[in-house]
Amino acid sequence: MSRHHPPEDVLMAYAAGSLPEPHSLVVATHLSLCPACRQTMTGLDALGGAMLDDLSPTLMEADSLDRLMARLEEPAPPKAPPAPTDSVLPSPLRAYVGRGIENVAWKKLGRGIEEFRLPIPNTDGYTTRLVRVAAGRDIPSHSHDGDELTLVLAGGFTDGGENYRRGDVAGADPTVHHTPVADADGVCICLIVTEGKLRFSGPFGPLLSYFRG
Ligand SMILES: [Zn+2]
Known part of the structure; x- marks a missing residue:
């Protein structure tokens, strides 16, 4: 059971389809691991549906109704087979990584520390990575030019007195200067979306310069 969830406005933006692709992927992956947020999304979808119902009499002109009916009669496009899920990568993420x-x-x-960059174009200045940190190791003290969104996939980490485990989401903004530490009970694997560049400040900063954007 997740203890750290995306904020509700992020879930609403996801429901409206207005999140950037990397953030959508984080939310979709969290939803696959979090029954509570799936429940929230069901409520938001119902709300969105009710709003559409209210709008439909004025929005639907006669000819658009004809077009809608014609579209409904077309055979549905074949669905892509669902990506297999493995013990670490839920299916939305597995589809992006393309392998187990x-x-x-x-x-x-x-x-x-190891990373794997996901093949999502960096068009909006976001970098999307899987990061694997050995048990008990820290990611050197750093701050950001922009926001950072982290989802735990395996193991866990502690940051700012909070512990995050599989399914948990952690957000950091440019005011946050932090040193996340992987839990001692095993390797920690996270999906991390970073906006802009990371700025390392500790003695290991130069060593990890390739971590930057
Ligand atoms: Zn949740």
Whole structure:
């Protein structure tokens, strides 16, 4: 059971389809792990449906109704087979990674940290990565140019006195300067969306410069 959820305005933006792709992926992955937020989404979808019902008499001109009916009669496009789920990557994320967690081509960054960049175009200045941190290791003290959104997939970490485990979502904005530490009970794997560049400030800053945007 997740203890740290995306804020409701983020869920609403997701329901409205207005989140950038990397953030949509984080929310979709969280939803696959969090019954409570799925419940919230059901309520939001019902709300959205009711609003559409209210709008439909004025929005639907006669010819658009004809077009809608014609479209409904067309055969539905074949659905892509659902991506398989493995023990770490829920299906929305598995589809992006394109392989199981055991076959991810990790790139070593040093100090027990590895990353895999997801093939999502960096058009809005966002970088989307899987990051794997050895048990008990920290990500060196850093701040950000922009927001950072993290979803735990395996293991856990502690940051600012809060502990985050599988399914939990952590957000940080440019005012946050932090040193997340992986839990000691095993490797920690996270999906992390970063806006702009990370700014490392500690003695290991230069070592991890390739972590930047
Ligand atoms: Zn949730």
